[in-house]
Amino acid sequence: MRLAFMGSPGFAVPALRALHAAGHEIAAVYCQPPRPAGRGQRETPCPVHAAALELGLAVRTPARLRRAAEEHAAFAALGLDAAVVAAYGLILPPPMLEAPRRGCLNIHASLLPRWRGAAPIQAAILHGDAESGVTIMRMDEGLDTGPMLLRESIALPPRATTPWLHDRLAEMGARLILRALEEDPPAIPQPEAGVTHAPKLSKADGRLDWSRPAEELDRRIRAMNPWPGAWFEQGGEAWRVWEAEPLAGEGGPPGLVLPGAPLTIGCGAGALRLIRLQRPGRAAMEAEAFLRGTPLPPGTRLG
Structure with a gap:
């Protein structure tokens, strides 16, 4: 299947590697631009960027996507079956959401509709949730509001930490996105009850x-x-x-x-x-x- 992969932090790397290992054709990897890091403040690529270069994949690092017609056209020209998105960091505008044949599929680190937003893993720990998980959803214009394709849960031990949960959900997401692409399960609308939000942390x-x-x-x-x-x-x-x-x-x-x-x-x-x-x-x-x-x-x- 011809894909674009869109992600930036370490959470997204297992999914990128799994898609590549499964033989999917990854036409382009989109991620955040390199930023200053470390004591020397050297320009450093994000984890997904580094992994993509290691795998020999083409990388694009646009600073913005809204009102960027040239980016919309370049994305459409890829002729994608689907785009896989995992903690990318930029909002996809409608022309990009509509370009792939099977849409844009998001790997979200919560049991939607609980913990929509940027920090679902931390929110689950902070609020003492008994379980967490991953939802694969088809993206729409809302914030994590799209219909669900697959959903899997994991029980949280009493002393769970963000790194512990992060690593397990990253591997779970990699496994579930392969299933979603292979099985093409029916999309189920998210329930209206139980919506919570996990805003970006400071x-x-x-x-x-x-x-x-x-x-x-x-x-x-x-x-x-x-x-x-x-x-x-x-x-x-x-x-x-x-x-x-x-x-x-x-x-x-x-x-x-x-x-x-x-x-x-x-x-x-x-x-x-x-x-x-x-x-x-x-x-x-x-x-x-x-x-x-x-x-x-x-x-x-x-x-």
């Missing part, structure tokens, strides 16, 4: 508010790592928390370092033990090692 979403319950803060830490990262402000710095665990029983005043286990912090309900954290410009450390260089005796109030 650094502010990682801030820890000690007045919130410890269980909620634990979910935020597991959801926001590795990006945008969970953090609190202390002495004018953003201190990052990589791992923590909520403790049963009564806590203490929110934000107060409590006696007992190293770095146990009072919360709005219960207490949170910080296991691994990091100050700016330094390596991440286990709590005991961190406290040797940055003493925080009981009674210290964190920001």
